[in-house]
Amino acid sequence: MRILVDENIPLAEEFFGELGEVTRQPGREMTAATLRGHDVLVVRSITQVDQALLEGADKLKFVGTCTIGTDHIDTSLLAERNIGFASAPGSNAESVVDYVLSSLLLLSEEDGFSLSGKTVGIVGAGNVGGRLAARLDNLDVDCLICDPPRAEAEGREDFVDLDTMIERADIICLHTPLVAAGEHATHHLMDRRRIDALGPGTVLVNAGRGDCLDGDALRERLESQGDLRTVLDVWEHEPAVDEALFELVDIGTPHIAGYSVDGKMLGTEMIYQAVMRHFGLPARKKLGQLKPDPWLRKIVLHSWTPPLEALSLCARACYDVRRDMLAFDRYRRRLGMAAGFDAYRREYPPRREFQTLRVELKKNKGGLRDALEGFGFSVKLGK
Ligand SMILES: NC(=O)C1=CN([C@@H]2O[C@H](COP(=O)(O)OP(=O)(O)OC[C@H]3O[C@@H](n4cnc5c(N)ncnc54)[C@H](O)[C@@H]3O)[C@@H](O)[C@H]2O)C=CC1
Numbered sequence: 368m369r370i371l372v373d374e375n376i377p378l379a380e381e382f383f384g385e386l387g388e389v390t391r392q393p394g395r396e397m398t399a400a401t402l403r404g405h406d407v408l409v410v411r412s413i414t415q416v417d418q419a420l421l422e423g424a425d426k427l428k429f430v431g432t433c434t435i436g437t438d439h440i441d442t443s444l445l446a447e448r449n450i451g452f453a454s455a456p457g458s459n460a461e462s463v464v465d466y467v468l469s470s471l472l473l474l475s476e477e478d479g480f481s482l483s484g485k486t487v488g489i490v491g492a493g494n495v496g497g498r499l500a501a502r503l504d505n506l507d508v509d510c511l512i513c514d515p516p517r518a519e520a521e522g523r524e525d526f527v528d529l530d531t532m533i534e535r536a537d538i539i540c541l542h543t544p545l546v547a548a549g550e551h552a553t554h555h556l557m558d559r560r561r562i563d564a565l566g567p568g569t570v571l572v573n574a575g576r577g578d579c580l581d582g583d584a585l586r587e588r589l590e591s592q593g594d595l596r597t598v599l600d601v602w603e604h605e606p607a608v609d610e611a612l613f614e615l616v617d618i619g620t621p622h623i624a625g626y627s628v629d630g631k632m633l634g635t636e637m638i639y640q641a642v643m644r645h646f647g648l649p650a651r652k653k654l655g656q657l658k659p660d661p662w663l664r665k666i667v668l669h670s671w672t673p674p675l676e677a678l679s680l681c682a683r684a685c686y687d688v689r690r691d692m693l694a695f696d697r698y699r700r701r702l703g704m705a706a707g708f709d710a711y712r713r714e715y716p717p718r719r720e721f722q723t724l725r726v727e728l729k730k731n732k733g734g735l736r737d738a739l740e741g742f743g744f745s746v747k748l749g750k
């Protein structure tokens with residue numbers, strides 16, 4: 368069997384090697400010609416699996432994407448051509464939540480506010496948004512949820528519509544998939560009217576897909592009023608991001624919210640399992656045998672550490688969004704926006720999820736354990 372794999376997929380040889388020859392290629396350079404002769408294709412979000420690419424699908428039996436999002440895949444065409452398909456739902460959801468929390472912590476430190484006094488609006492309450500809501504709920508932060516497909520399917524009357532959320536939330540986090548058409552389409556879900564309606568001081572986070580937000584409208588609002596706080600990990604026209612918008616946002620990163628070692632490797636394992644299922648083969652390899660130990664395994668805190676101080680100490684030690692924000696800025700200055708965007712993603716330094724960090728406490732004082740667990744860390748109480 369011949370397997371074509373995006374160059375940025377970790378553990379590809381370890382997982383897929385037993386099936387045959389593994390060839391790596393940059394995801395943006397995959398073409399019909401390079402696909403020819405391959406039985407399995409394993410991609411990330413930057414490869415459009417469409418009519419043009421599938422012209423080269425002379426032997427292709429299975430496509431896997433080691434990502435949550437599937438907007439880059441023409442799934443109907445795959446089904447029509449009887450080519451198997453799998454994505455990796457939830458694989459890097461924890462990583463995205465860590466990213467959002469690190470960003471909110473940074474802004475709260477800069478502006479001197481406490482998250483617990485704020486109302487956070489979450490748009491799209493699936494694997495990412497749902498986990499973010501759960502972690503914030505553990506911290507007693509008020510959350511508003513906007514998810515019309517779930518509201519309809521589950522009869523949720525506690526969910527709100529997006530316009531109500533815009534009126535009431537201090538922080539709005541977008542975690543929707545990119546859906547081009549239909550009743551719940553998300554292309555420019557955050558359009559000019561809604562961007563203009565955001566109250567001064569609102570924090571706007573987009574870690575879903577760039578096209579869910581009208582970048583021109585946001586740039587113009589920031590240029591004319593400069594009264595929002597903005598965190599963008601995803602952009603329209605990646606990797607050729609609008610430089611002017613980038614200069615105006617508070618935290619700008621090159622689509623790396625889901626780039627933890629844990630999330631990326633879990634994505635590979637999920638696709639390996641799907642490939643083996645597809646071919647009726649036993650999936651014997653396990654991620655646990657292959658995943659490296661984190662550099663930082665535990666932190667010991669005194670029981671009287673104030674919970675907020677403990678959260679920011681542990682979060683900074685484990686993952687601090689400033690690392691990516693500053694490094695990306697250096698990359699794009701050195702290489703230009705598009706090349707810098709891709710280069711930083713390719714050379715992304717290891718990052719582990721909050722859940723890999725064990726925090727040891729002698730006693731649980733003042734709700735410290737709940738706060739830490741609520742943020743995602745694992746806590747061990749001493750004797
Ligand atoms: N920045 C990054 O690195 C990453 C970005 N993502 C993006 O985040 C998206 C969400 O990820 P998950 O939560 O894991 O997906 P999911 O499929 O588990 O959840 C998506 C949720 O959005 C809701 N939704 C759909 N249309 C909506 C609309 N019009 N308004 C409000 N809600 C709507 C769905 O009902 C669902 O509950 C992915 O599709 C992907 O595009 C995912 C991983 C990493």
Ligand SMILES: O=C(O)C(=O)[C@H](O)COP(=O)(O)O
Pocket residue numbers: 375411412413433434435436437459622624625626
């Ligand atoms: O999982 C998703 O969906 C994502 O957005 C990925 O984490 C983004 O990574 P790439 O596929 O663009 O490497």
